Amino acid sequence: MPHLHAAYNLARWLVRSEQDAQDIVQEAYLRAFKFFDSFKGDDARPWLLTIVRNTSYSHLEKNRSHATQFLALDEALDGISMEGSATLLNQLDNNPEAILARMDEQRFFHQALEQLPIEFREALVLRELENLSYKEISVVAGIPIGTVMSRLARARKLLLECLTRMQSGAIG
């Protein structure tokens, strides 16, 4: 069953739970099976990932009480990055390599990416882990191509900021 790893990886990053991700992938494949008639394109992967993505979002929507927790966290994070980020980011820009060198472990990146608001997490996973083009990402995430670029740029900066905060937390 090709694309199964891609489907699972996306769902797992979006809902942040192994069990839920499995349920979502199963549901998505059953839906894909039912609607395969409507698929006319050449490459099934973006099409399938779109279904996985939408299934994940409806799942999060359904379990809102669970999701609000995360949402609150997301918003808090978003708030910080909007207001306080100018100075922090400027410091970062001078030497992100140093931060990256110190945070040289998978678990830091795992933790940092899981904390990003879902739309940024989604963009990074599709681009950096699935190697989708801007055009494919715009289809899967349902946003214009121009937004894909700015969202990715912001997502990378947010991730770096997260790593920086984790680092200062670890030290302080």
Place this chain on the structure above:
Amino acid sequence: MNCEQTQALLPAHIDGELGLPESIALEQHLQSCPSCRAELASQQALRAAIQKRTPYFNAPNQLENRIRAALPSAPAQPKENRQAWWRTWSWPQLGAAFTSVAAIVLSVSLYVATPSATDLLAQDVVANHVRSLMVDHLSDVASSDQHTVKPWFNGKIDFAPTVQDLTAQGFPLIGGRLDYLDRRPVAALVYHHKKHVINVYIWPMDKPQTRDVKTLSLQGYHLAYWSKDGMMYWAVSDTSQKNLMGLVALLQQQS
């Protein structure tokens, strides 16, 4: 291009998504601007680190089996409906509507009967065909050359299917793949005909016999099956019955 424009386009540049004219202009600016070059290096380092250190979650092994088990298999449904039908009718109602019920039972039982081995296999063949299209997994060896496709099966299955390219006759060979039907690995040959995909499944029979072509339709797909020289053949497609039979006739001619 100035610094501001360059900074705006850097992410797309790193992602390899810039058009050629923009790329050239951007490269020119980078040549002459150390601060933009530094910014480029930072962003590249960040991107490389993300790609390298972000974990990729592979699907657990049992997930594929779980999904296969949950995929709809058509056979059970009509039978269930029929049982439900009976249960909801009480005897007085049955008596009152005896004639119509008899008519319905007759037509339903003619239609449903008990699914025969052939019906079940036909459903499997259709499901297999649909899956091969759905998951973008038409061929493991993509080639229009029969001399590439045939050897590819060597060592993967314990029989040698006849592989013939029929491009000249309007049925180009696209490739082949290994598949699973009737509880055994089978060879699947993929042909195209006017943008329709035709899957031809071939496997050796337990009890060799020669049978003429029979056809049936299922869920909008046309199927044809026959056996020859100890091999079982099933062809399935959404192309018209007539086109499918065209390929079947060609395949039957081959020695």
